[in-house]
Amino acid sequence: MSKNTRKPIMAVTMGDPAGIGPEIVLETMQSEQIYDICNPFLIGHRDSLEIAAKLRGVTDLNINLISEPEEALFQHGTIDLLQTDVANDAVIEFGTIQKDAALRAYSYLVKSIELGKQGRIDAVSTAPINKAALALAEVPHIGHTEIYQALTESDHALTMFNVHKLRVFFLSRHVSLRQACDLVTRERILDYLTTIDAELRGIGFENPSIGVAALNPHVGEGGMFGTEEIEHIAPAVRDAQAQGINAHGPDSADAIFAFNLDGHYDCIPSLYHDQGHIACKTYDFPNAVTITLGLPFMRSSVDHGTAFDIAGKGIAQGESMIEATRVAALYSQMQLDHRERVGA
Template identity: 35%
Template sequence: MGDPAGISPELMAKALCLDDLRQAARLVVFGDRRVLAAGAAVAGVSPEIAVVADPAEAPADESRPVFVDLGHLDPATIRLGEVSREGGAFAVANFRAALRYAAAGHAQAVAFTPFNKAAMRLAHPSYEDEITFLTEELGANGPASEFNILEGLWNARVTSHVPLRDVARLITREAVVNGLVLADGAMREAGFARPRIAVAGLNPHAGDGGNFGREEIDVIAPAVEEAKARGIAADGPFPSDTVFLRARAGAFDAVLTMYHDQGQIAMKLMGFDRGVTMLGGFAIPVLTPAHGTAYDIAGKGIANIGATRAAFELAAKIARKRLKEAQG
């Protein structure tokens, strides 16, 4: 369960009532039963769950999702729509418990309803973003990244949560190649046989032959050629203001952008209420809706389940694939 002051509790309550999600995977949820009950009341649903204090106590019967009640937050102490240390501590504790449960081999994927980073930093000052927290909890053997996914179209990035003034110096040949390798691997795990990845340029009109910058010529194009030599179906660099039009039309399965908003704006315009964020490069895939905690509509019962459903469905798909491979 994510931030209790936003729409996360009602989204989780709705998700636990979806028959297709309940059938797609064995769901084990970490949170507080009282917060879930509050979310269910807002959403107007009544999830059927098996409540336990410890996941080891989960019943063998897999007909109902398991809810691990950590008993760590009274929803009466939280004001909807407001950042608080208590809300951040709730989300951090749930995230950590879920990650450790999966890292111990009990789950093949982790999904969460939206967090509020400001609240989480109040409770856990070193919390920069989900990638830094995952690195703390799980470690990473190589590059890690955030992917945005809208149905069949993926967006990967070379840089992510960094100031725009720092982006150009961080665009190196190694960074671009790493981004392509990571995207190719994550997409193959999600079911793509050989994903076609378009690479966006950094500068206007992809540098216009060097008139508006040389990163495309000196860094990005050589990185694309290196990735091709490794067997990755990469192409580019292309002007970033048109590459998503081509990808949406079916020419590519993914776009690797150079910085955060270069891809986020395009993806959210195409499907804000259906987009999924996946954190890749770790031993465990982690997924969440691409939207935030929506404090402005918290408690109104109008939160759209679309992106949460999509995140849970993709998590279940990857989990099933991992479980099948582990079982031989």
Template identity: 35%
Template sequence: MNASTRTFDIAITMGDPAGIGPEIICRALVAMSAEERASSLVVGDPAIFRRAAATLDAKLNFVPLDQASEGDDSVAVAVVEVPKGVEIPDGRISAAAGDMSFRCVKAAVDLVQSGRARVIVTAPLNKAALHEAGHHYDGHTGMLASLTGAPSSFMLLASETLSTLHVSTHVSLSGAIERVSKERITETVEAGHAHLLAMGIESPRIAVAGLNPHCGEGGIFGDEDTRIIAPAVEALKARGFAVSGPISADTVFYRASRGEFDLVVAQYHDQGHIPVKLIAFDTTVNVSLGLPIQRTSVDHGTAFDIAWQGRADATNMGSAIAYARRLAAGAGE
């Protein structure tokens, strides 16, 4: 079967070409079985992927999607080329790199929406480069929501030990407090519950973290926990969700890591990111929920300081790909 007509399990975007994305993708491709490689395609400029493979001395044959054939041991590429005459400096922020990041994600969204791929896996982009190119998003999650027309989206950090889903992510701390609402907490729990069911957890146990120290200590340190979060949790319980909270953030993540909960709903970015990254920095997967498409990602940045030196570690990319294959298996059924 020609690669231009078959459906691939995953589409891996190049990320910021000035960073480590192309390298970690090549390392991950080398680690795949022939069958896994045949069910994957990459999105970006073939010349950049070939350069990354040469940097790693990796024997990979990148072929444009419309020319690749199943079983020929090549890697199919949905081509998004750097414009002629445009230079992208290694390890530096540039509008050209930011625009390439955006164009690759948009192409991957088109592939999924047209039925050509089941799940997107994204390599890291740089937000400053993205903004320099005129694409004013808070990161992949907001970009994907915009590209797919989704009214909202949620960031899940998933690991074997601890998983967190966020009420808000890339906003200021004052902005995060303003976004704590009964409606948003309810939507976040619903999205997490649906995802855990899809991942095979029959009765998901979800904990909702408090916002203030000790959940406000009866209003001494703020009333959002009793005024907003607790009523949202009680309403969810009344609907049959196995949800607990608000639980003080200084204990809830420990309890979840010991197996008491399948998921913790964190109220803001750092509240959820810090414990997960502390426990499983190299293997945590970033998953976008609430979208009409499915997407996983590495949970690290572009690492400009080591880019294009053959030093980048692909462990996290491997975890993101493995999680995406689990999602793709469900999408293909």
């Protein structure tokens, strides 16, 4: 891709068509705001999009079928649609786990990865998929992050929660709380801080300030409530500082997220799943989105599922999908501008 200040090219994937994906991507592709900040096109199936339009009472649906991103018009009022032609004859039933629905959803992700690896898109925003449906379709990966990491062969796919000014990373995620405590080691924290620093610099943060959360109440109270801060977390922060990383802490987890909102830090590495998720979702659940860094392109996702219980009723709200697409476009623009500045 040429080095300039053009708007990023954004693929939007439809997600599992048995869920609310078609409705929320339709709403996203109707958002004038999105076209102001990126050049979006949809990867999905025409029949699902047309059904979603009917459910939402959209009578002026204008679809431009494309086979390559280069054929897109990128004009608000026209939806550029790249159909993957997988399970074309499937009859999708809303609200149920179906093999064909999962095959379609997976094909959208595979296509976005193919385009991303070729440098033909800058970012992708993904609507929800269903893990049980993926398993039924014998997809060899459990979810979005695993699919993108495996198929891009990325060693350091990094999940960042973004809610307005809050940027939160996770030292551990889908493990028990007991296991999460065992994973709080000096070596893992240092490695994580190094990765966070490199990824944020890669999208334009010159010297990212990283505030590290404590594990125990009151930062362990000098060892009275646990020694992880003394034995692992503080030493890892010092190790990172010795490498030129602008890391700080550990700070008490009951206050550090407020520090981030006040501008003290650019981001917070939380030490386990709920520590960061509770802060973000309490602050603004609908606008909590996931960003995956460390891939050849920017990737974002909503922080909700396929919502089978309301699928096909025409009542799904696209606020989170629009926000996921908006945030990915903004970070992608930062990345493009940074690469232009440094001549990458």
